[in-house]
Amino acid sequence: MKTPTKPLKKPTGRKLVLGVLLGALFAILVFGVLQMPRAGNRNNPAYGEITQRYLRRAEQDTNAPNVVNSVITDFRALDTLGEAAVLFTATAAVSTVLSALRIRKR
DSSP states (O other): OOOOOOOOOOOOHHHHHHHHHHHHHHHHHHHHHHHSOOTTOTTSGGGSHHHHHHHHHHHHHHOOSOHHHHIIIIITHHHHHHHHHHHHHHHHHHHHHHHHHHHHHO
């Protein structure tokens, strides 16, 4: 026995506008990605002068003999703090969900 199928509705104005906006956003993102320099290219901004400055002046500016530690703890301290906060929040959320599931099983 065949189940009756409903005819497809035409998208309403709100859905059509949302679809067009999402399509435009997708096109902008694809265009932006295609404009990025290739990985390993010497003209890549990642190889710019700020990287060389970090390497040249890390010990002098931070009094830390290890360049990696000086960049993480001094030059990019707020970024590292933000990453730690995100990891802590994710860990707290997962542990809360798992403990709620464990309590529910009992």
